[in-house]
Amino acid sequence: MEETIVIKGGNRLEGEIELQGSKNSSLPILAATVLVDGISVIENCPELTDVSAAVKILEHLGCKVFRQGTTLTVDSRFIDGCSIPDSLMREMRSSIVFLGSILGRTGQARLSSPGGCEIGLRPIDLHISSLRLMGVSVDISRGHISCTRKSYNSDTVISLSFPSVGATENIILASVLGEGRTVIHNAAREPEIRDLADFLCKCGCKVELTAQDTVIIEAVQKIHGTRHRVIPDRIVALTYLSCVGAAGGDVLIKNTDTDDYRTVLPFFEGAGCEITDKKESIRIKMNGRPKALRDIRTMPYPGFPTDAQAPLMALSCVARGSGVIVENIFEGRFKHVGELVRMGAKIRLEGRIALVEGVDSLYGTRVECPDLRGGGALVVAGLAAKGITEVCNISHIDRGYEKIEECLRGVGADIVRVNK
């Protein structure tokens, strides 16, 4: 039996949405609990299949994990494993973030290679070369990565050629315990990195994020458990803002932190949305058809986030005028374009550039989620479309959006999840 999301488009959205915690913060923080010889309590951890996959990995390593609502308690005192089987690695590509923490805790780690995914090849060369610089011996053969730490350098300086989020997280996780000092230049500066560093510092680690793009880690011998609240999910907030921008309405999003995505708000304002930004809540009002959006170029933080590209493209599809979207981060991140075109969108693709010519209306039809954020885009489009949109392959959506249909039904959308 396959679940689908069925949307009857055209309803104005009105009311309040309580925003979920961040998926991309929860995963590295759950990985970080492996380093703790004690108990960690992680609040605001959304109920998502990617989070469940992380919990399965923790349990496989010997942790005891309890969930009560959105609070996860992880007891990592009796860790007895240092490998992740292929089946668990395949459930979630981001499992690679466990490499650094398993290595940090046990001195060795064995994982199967994560391989590519829906949005591109997703190499891990930066993770591997950085670990080698730190003095870790890394052997890659027959699809497996085996790491062993024989000694610690007193000083390691890593300059990333690109500010990779995952590589920055893995280097931090691999270097907080033990000996020596690690400096990462051109590190990723995403809010999720700051959240990971906050968690680790509360546990007794020494991780300093400088105002520029440098992270300095002084290793310590032992860390303790703590209680931590995961930051709100900025990408889910931007998806819901896109829903209101495209369908029209008046919605208050609560439990957010607009500091984490303020650079994206002018795109909504330019489209004619009225935004009231109170940092921990944001209200969006939209009447009528959106105006053409400013050109979008995805960039590392604080630039326009690649994860918000697809939802804002869906908004752009119904705008009065044309817009350009350049995807600079992932090579395979336009797979939603074909599905939007099936709904009547006018989009031309030239390599990493999409030219979107707004149409009066999209039309509901059966569409397939190509990936997580592409799935978010199809929901945005379905809310604005005439008629019924049937969104299939929604396991992608469930990786990152917690109870999306309940949140949107709560603000007046005609949206249901059905078993076919």
Ligand code: UD1
């Ligand atoms: C994380 C996010 C993802 C987001 C992305 C960029 C999580 C779980 N996922 O993914 O939602 O879209 O950041 O903000 O937090 N690259 C290399 N070599 C490497 C590592 C990365 O070439 O060793 C390239 C990638 O192929 C990609 C770019 O760098 O083109 C960005 O990747 P990265 O920042 O590492 O993204 P992830 O951590 O995988």
